[in-house]
Amino acid sequence: MRQSKLFAKTRKEAPKDEVARNAELLIRAGFINKEMAGVYSYLPLGLRVLKNIENIIRAEMNSVGGVEMLMSAFHPKENWVKTGRWESMDDLYKVADSSGREVALGATHEEIITPLARFFISSYKDLPTAPYQFQTKFRMELRSKSGILRGREFIMKDMYSFHRDQDDLNKFYEQTKEAYVRIFKAVGLGDVTYVTFASGGTFSKYSHEFQTLTSAGEDIIYVDKKKKLAVNKEVYNDEVLKDLGLKKEDLVEEKAIEVGNIFNLGTRFSEAFDLTYKNEKGEGNPVVMGCYGIGLGRLLGTVVEALADEKGIVWPENIAPFKIHLIPLGEKGGTVEKEALALYEKLSSAGIETLFDDRDARAGEKFADADLIGIPYRVVVSDKTHGTGKIEVKKRTEAIATLLSYDELLARLLDSHA
Amino acid sequence: MRQSKLFAKTRKEAPKDEVARNAELLIRAGFINKEMAGVYSYLPLGLRVLKNIENIIRAEMNSVGGVEMLMSAFHPKENWVKTGRWESMDDLYKVADSSGREVALGATHEEIITPLARFFISSYKDLPTAPYQFQTKFRMELRSKSGILRGREFIMKDMYSFHRDQDDLNKFYEQTKEAYVRIFKAVGLGDVTYVTFASGGTFSKYSHEFQTLTSAGEDIIYVDKKKKLAVNKEVYNDEVLKDLGLKKEDLVEEKAIEVGNIFNLGTRFSEAFDLTYKNEKGEGNPVVMGCYGIGLGRLLGTVVEALADEKGIVWPENIAPFKIHLIPLGEKGGTVEKEALALYEKLSSAGIETLFDDRDARAGEKFADADLIGIPYRVVVSDKTHGTGKIEVKKRTEAIATLLSYDELLARLLDSHA
Numbered sequence: 004m005r006q007s008k009l010f011a012k013t014r015k016e017a018p019k020d021e022v023a024r025n026a027e028l029l030i031r032a033g034f035i036n037k038e039m040a041g042v043y044s045y046l047p048l049g050l051r052v053l054k055n056i057e058n059i060i061r062a063e064m065n066s067v068g069g070v071e072m073l074m075s076a077f078h079p080k081e082n083w084v085k086t087g088r089w090e091s092m093d094d095l096y097k098v099a100d101s102s103g104r105e106v107a108l109g110a111t112h113e114e115i116i117t118p119l120a121r122f123f124i125s126s127y128k129d130l131p132t133a134p135y136q137f138q139t140k141f142r143m144e145l146r147s148k149s150g151i152l153r154g155r156e157f158i159m160k161d162m163y164s165f166h167r168d169q170d171d172l173n174k175f176y177e178q179t180k181e182a183y184v185r186i187f188k189a190v191g192l193g194d195v196t197y198v199t200f201a202s203g204g205t206f207s208k209y210s211h212e213f214q215t216l217t218s219a220g221e222d223i224i225y226v227d228k229k230k231k232l233a234v235n236k237e238v239y240n241d242e243v244l245k246d247l248g249l250k251k252e253d254l255v256e257e258k259a260i261e262v263g264n265i266f267n268l269g270t271r272f273s274e275a276f277d278l279t280y281k282n283e284k285g286e287g288n289p290v291v292m293g294c295y296g297i298g299l300g301r302l303l304g305t306v307v308e309a310l311a312d313e314k315g316i317v318w319p320e321n322i323a324p325f326k327i328h329l330i331p332l333g334e335k336g337g338t339v340e341k342e343a344l345a346l347y348e349k350l351s352s353a354g355i356e357t358l359f360d361d362r363d364a365r366a367g368e369k370f371a372d373a374d375l376i377g378i379p380y381r382v383v384v385s386d387k388t389h390g391t392g393k394i395e396v397k398k399r400t401e402a403i404a405t406l407l408s409y410d411e412l413l414a415r416l417l418d419s420h421a
Numbered sequence: 422m423r424q425s426k427l428f429a430k431t432r433k434e435a436p437k438d439e440v441a442r443n444a445e446l447l448i449r450a451g452f453i454n455k456e457m458a459g460v461y462s463y464l465p466l467g468l469r470v471l472k473n474i475e476n477i478i479r480a481e482m483n484s485v486g487g488v489e490m491l492m493s494a495f496h497p498k499e500n501w502v503k504t505g506r507w508e509s510m511d512d513l514y515k516v517a518d519s520s521g522r523e524v525a526l527g528a529t530h531e532e533i534i535t536p537l538a539r540f541f542i543s544s545y546k547d548l549p550t551a552p553y554q555f556q557t558k559f560r561m562e563l564r565s566k567s568g569i570l571r572g573r574e575f576i577m578k579d580m581y582s583f584h585r586d587q588d589d590l591n592k593f594y595e596q597t598k599e600a601y602v603r604i605f606k607a608v609g610l611g612d613v614t615y616v617t618f619a620s621g622g623t624f625s626k627y628s629h630e631f632q633t634l635t636s637a638g639e640d641i642i643y644v645d646k647k648k649k650l651a652v653n654k655e656v657y658n659d660e661v662l663k664d665l666g667l668k669k670e671d672l673v674e675e676k677a678i679e680v681g682n683i684f685n686l687g688t689r690f691s692e693a694f695d696l697t698y699k700n701e702k703g704e705g706n707p708v709v710m711g712c713y714g715i716g717l718g719r720l721l722g723t724v725v726e727a728l729a730d731e732k733g734i735v736w737p738e739n740i741a742p743f744k745i746h747l748i749p750l751g752e753k754g755g756t757v758e759k760e761a762l763a764l765y766e767k768l769s770s771a772g773i774e775t776l777f778d779d780r781d782a783r784a785g786e787k788f789a790d791a792d793l794i795g796i797p798y799r800v801v802v803s804d805k806t807h808g809t810g811k812i813e814v815k816k817r818t819e820a821i822a823t824l825l826s827y828d829e830l831l832a833r834l835l836d837s838h839a
Contacts, residue, residue, distance in 0.1 A: 010488050010552045012541050036537055038493045039524070044533065045491040047552070053491070070428045073463040073471070075456045076494070076557060077574050098516050098526070100561050100573075106457070108516070115462065119454055123430050134428045134465070139494060139557060143518050155518075156495050 004325070005361045009033070011046035013372045024219060025304035026150025028316050032375045034324075041147030041155035043300070048376070051324035053158070056299050057137055059189045059321065060160050063182040067175070069135045069162050074115045076139060078107040082114040086275045094142040108141035113294065116163045117272040124290060127167050127282050131175055135162030137299070149221065151304040152260060162295040167280065169269075172291045176265060179295050183213055183263050190302060191319025195309055196262065197233040199224050200247060206269025208246075209238070213263035219308040220258035227253045260305045268292040316377030317399050320419060325358040328378040332366045332385040343384040346394065349409065355416065374399070379419075382412070422743070423779045427451070429464035431790045442637060443722035444568025446734050450793045452742075459565030459573035461718070466794070469742035471576070474717050475555055477607045477739065478578050481600040485593070487553045487580050492533045494557060496525040500532040504693045512560040526559035531712065534581045535690040542708060545585050545700050549593055553580030555717070567639065569722040570678060580713040585698065587687075590709045594683060597713050601631055601681050608720060609737025613727055614680065615651040617642050618665060624687025626664075627656070631681035637726040638676035645671045678723045686710040734795030735817050738837060743776040746796040750784045750803040761802040764812065767827065773834065792817070797837075800830070 011033040018037055021027050026043065029035045034049035045053055061071065077098075083089035089107070096108040109115065116134060123129060140159045147155060162179070166172040180198065187196040192215050199212040214224050214233055223236040227249055234243060234254070244251060270289040273279070279287045303322075310317040320326065329347055333339025340361075347359040358378060360369050373381050381404075383395040388406070396412055397404035407415065429451040436455055439445050444461065447453045452467035463471055479489065495516075501507035507525070514526040527533065534552060541547060558577045565573060580597070584590040598616065605614040610633050617630040632642050632651055641654040645667055652661060652672070662669060688707040691697070697705045721740075728735040738744065747765055751757025758779075765777040776796060778787050791799050799822075801813040806824070814830055815822035825833065 007546075008486070008488060008550075010490065010541060010550050014540060036540070038533060039495065039497045042493045042495045044493050044537065047488045047490050050489055050491050068426070070426060070465045071468055072428065072465050073468050075460045075462050075574055076559075077457065077460045079457045093519075096516055096518070098514055100514070101511075101563070115456060119462065122432060122454070123428060128425075132426075132428050141494075145519070156493055 004357075005359050007361050009047050009358075011036075011048065013375055021150065022148055023150030023152065023304075024311070025152060025307040028307055028311055028375070029151070029304070032316055032372075032377070034316075035151065041144050041153070043151055043154060048324045049303075052303055052318065052322050053299055055322040055324075056190055056302055057160075060186055060297060060299070061137075063186050063189075064133075064135050064160070064162055067133070067178045067182050068131070069133045071136065072134050073136050074109070074112050074119075074138060076109050076141070078109050078114055080105050080107060082118060082276075083107050086114055086272065088114070094144060096141045096143050109138075110140055110142045111294075111296075112136070112138070112161055113163065113268070113272045113292075117276040117278055117292070120165055120290070121276060121278050124165060124278065124280055127280055130165055130167045130280060130290070131171055133162055133164040133175065135160060135295075149219070149304075151300040152219065152308070153221070154300055157301065158299045160297045160299065164293040164295070165273075165278075166291040166293070167282065167288070169291055172267060172293050176267065176293055179265055179293075180211060183265065183295075183297070186297070187213055187215070187262065190322050191306060192262070192302075192309060197224065197226055197231060197259070199233040199235050199259075199261075200238060200243070201235040201264070202238050203267065204269075205271065207267040210264060210266045212261045214259035215262050215305050215309055216257050216259050217305065217308045218258055220260045222259050222261055224257055224259045225254040226257050228255065229253065233257075233259075260301070260308070262302050262305050263295075263297040265295045266293065268294055311377070314371075315375035318377045318379060320379050323377070323379050325356045325378050326416065327355060327357040327380045327382050328360065328373045328376065329357050329382045329384070330360045330369050330373060332369070332383060333389075335363050339384055339386060339389055342389060346382075346384060346409070353413070355413075380412075380416070422775075423777050425779050427465050427776075429454075429466065431793055439568065440566055441568025441570065441722075442729070443570060443725040446725055446729055446793070447569065447722070450734055450790075450795070452734075453569065459562050459571070461569055461572060466742045467721075470721055470736065470740050471717055473740040473742075474608055474720055475578075478604055478715060478717075479555075481604050481607075482551075482553050482578070482580055485551070485596045485600050486549075487551045489554065490552050491554050492527070492530050492537075492556060494527050494559070496527050496532055498523050498525060500536060500694075501525050504532055504690065506532070512562060514559045514561050527556075528558055528560045529712075529714075530554070530556070530579055531581070531686070531690045531710075535694040535696055535710070538583055538708070539694065539696050542583060542696065542698055545698055548583055548585045548698060548708070549589055551580055551582040551593065553578060553713075567637070567722075569718040570637065570726070571639070572718055575719065576717045578715045578717065582711040582713070583691075583696075584709045584711070585700065585706070587709055590685065590711050594685065594711055597683055597711075598629060601683065601713075601715075604715070605631055605633070605680065608740050609724060610680070610720075610727060615642065615644055615649060615677070617651040617653050617677075617679075618656060618661070619653040619682070620656050621685065622687075623689065625685040628682060628684045630679045632677035633680050633723050633727055634675050634677050635723065635726045636676055638678045640677050640679055642675055642677045643672040644675050646673065647671065651675075651677075678719065678726070680720050680723050681713075681715040683713045684711065686712055729795070732789075733793035736795045736797060738797050741795070741797050743774045743796050744834065745773060745775040745798045745800050746778065746791045746794065747775050747800045747802070748778045748787050748791060750787070750801060751807075753781050757802055757804060757807055760807060764800075764802060764827070771831070773831075798830075798834070 017027040017030040226233040273290040331343030393406040435445040435448040691708040749761030811824040
């Protein structure tokens with residue numbers, strides 16, 4: 004894509020009220036815009052990253068047997084009254100229409116999926132099943148100072164699983180936990196993300212959070228780096244450590260962001276909505292449920308927080324908006340630009356996603372913007388390379404550029420996927 | 422996909438308060454669920470159709486130079502106050518947070534995209550540009566009796582174009598009009614959808630609606646079937662007919678659904694938000710804008726209304742949730758089911774999207790459900806076909822089944838795309 008056709012541009016500064024580093028960088032680099040506290044729009048570059056993350060998550064949800072659907076944002080009040088959360092959930096938005104009738108804006112979807120499942124689950128033969136969605140949630144966050152890590156409006160992948168008994172849930176829960184580990188590895192956070200024991204509620208000792216270490220984190224966790232496990236501060240005590248076989252002296256206190264969580268809901272919601280199934284003997288039993296969430300914007304913001312350097316964003320290759328940032332240094336319409344344009348077309352035909360900096364700007368500005376935007380490979384065509392059959396290639400994470408031929412560049416891109 | 426893994430199932434009846442044929446069929450066939458008046462969830466089958474429609478629209482928007490982004494659902498009140506629509510738009514939802522501060526739920530996005538464009542448009546070199554999105558809108562519809570044709574919550578493709586002058590807008594407007602014609606043809610409504618002249622507002626004589634003929638329509642239009650043009654009742658008078666070169670005697674009154682519309686916004690919003698650009702001489706001018714909408718759920722519902730027959734839904738091939746509905750008639754685990762399963766795997770490996778009816782149900786039920794769901798090709802494996810090297814193939818739109826070999830089936834599928 005031509006950079007001049009992106010609609011958005013890099014900006015000299017973010018709004019003064021933006022205190023989060025993730026949002027400040029993403030706004031300056033042209034990935035998002037802040038509409039109001041806790042509310043952001045995704046510009047074309049930001050949407051490309053979001054879609055890459057979505058596709059990684061979708062493949063993993065499908066791999067554990069999930070099936071995608073899309074639930075509504077408006078929820079009937081009576082469903083929330085039934086579970087007691089109309090009153091108890093502080094951050095639930097309530098909306099009235101002109102007749103004064105109230106509805107909820109969905110903050111989570113147990114109140115929709117559970118009564119919906121009653122239409123389709125009646126027998127053990129209908130179980131297990133695990134619908135999921137990518138959908139916009141609304142939560143009335145009082146402090147919205149964390150950029151896209153904690154929005155009042157945000158896209159979430161939420162999956163809900165339905166089982167005949169606790170054993171079957173446990174099996175699925177473990178499979179999904181492994182799928183989550185693969186997701187956070189694929190988006191580039193594998194090294195800094197820990198399966199973390201947190202409070203479990205009524206139906207199990209623990210829930211599991213996926214916590215990514217970064218100084219921007221709002222959670223405190225205790226990490227055993229060797230065992231690749233952690234414990235959330237909320238359950239951190241001697242009894243829990245003993246139960247988990249962890250030793251105090253192996254644990255380090257860290258700030259972290261919760262990028263995903265999985266939870267045993269037991270029969271909390273199936274009992275509220277009378278969701279039962281008949282077993283082989285014709286006996287009725289409540290369905291056992293689990294839920295599994297990942298906030299996509301939060302995950303995107305966490306990647307920025309965890310990997311950015313002093314020059315700007317650093318995108319992992321799997322989720323980068325483009326693979327290559329192609330920069331010609333030469334006059335508009337001159338030979339260098341023509342050579343760069345030919346290279347752009349060659350890369351595009353080869354299916355390599357390339358952002359072509361066709362702007363009329365100085366070299367310094369182009370380089371600074373490329374570092375800010377954070378595309379994995381910067382490729383420069385200039386008077387220096389013109390006619391040599393080589394181009395200048397620099398990885399965003401490396402300091403030194405290398406002169407490569409087109410074929411060597413392709414080989415390097417392939418290597419990085421091996 | 423195996424039908425037993427779809428989460429949703431066909432249902433004997435729709436809710437009693439559902440009076441629209443589109444929603445009644447889609448609910449019974451397991452494509453959507455009604456959460457409350459004007460609010461629907463998309464089940465896995467429904468989401469597949471929605472995504473197919475989205476992909477057709479996306480390709481056409483990209484072809485005219487559109488660039489995809491994603492704006493927020495929450496809108497600052499001050500933006501709507503600035504355009505006067507905080508008070509004047511009756512169907513705007515207003516939401517208060519716990520501090521009593523009000524925001525709007527986006528019913529359309531001029532109030533977001535125009536101030537956003539100020540960051541990126543300053544010179545004639547930045548024009549034209551045309552960001553678009555697929556995003557959920559909220560409108561407080563008082564009557565919600567049309568199923569998914571008129572929701573309180575619905576997904577819309579809205580594109581906004583920005584131009585240096587009226588001539589440039591006109592050029593883009595015509596290109597987009599042609600893209601819209603291609604979209605409605607691709608989703609299977611080409612024969613019954615008419616470019617329709619409607620009221621134009623301050624900045625042009627007419628706007629253009631795309632109206633699909635069906636008895637479920639809420640609009641009245643006057644159609645010249647030879648010229649493939651129509652006039653909306655709101656502007657239907659002698660002067661307009663003369664202006665458009667249409668003759669009263671060539672026009673037929675019809676009910677129709679507005680499936681898309683394009684509109685010249687002129688400088689209405691750029692003046693409200695002071696969106697200007699500098700021309701070659703350095704002179705400041707207001708930016709000229711256009712907007713272009715398609716409601717995806719409405720379009721999906723219109724296809725149902727326009728094409729369904731007495732047995733159920735009829736999906737055009739381009740947007741059908743699956744190409745083939747494969748039905749084994751035989752005992753669970755018997756030779757017929759094994760043969761069908763082998764065929765299912767063969768079709769899936771060939772990349773042909775197939776719904777495999779693996780349910781333990783009688784032939785009559787399977788056939789009735791296949792007609793209700795409306796997948797283009799029904800393929801039956803039975804005792805009758807077993808061992809003959811042939812399978813029974815019936816198009817949803819035809820009465821008679823044909824015995825075909827696997828290769829003949831593939832050839833027929835290819836033909837239908839030619």
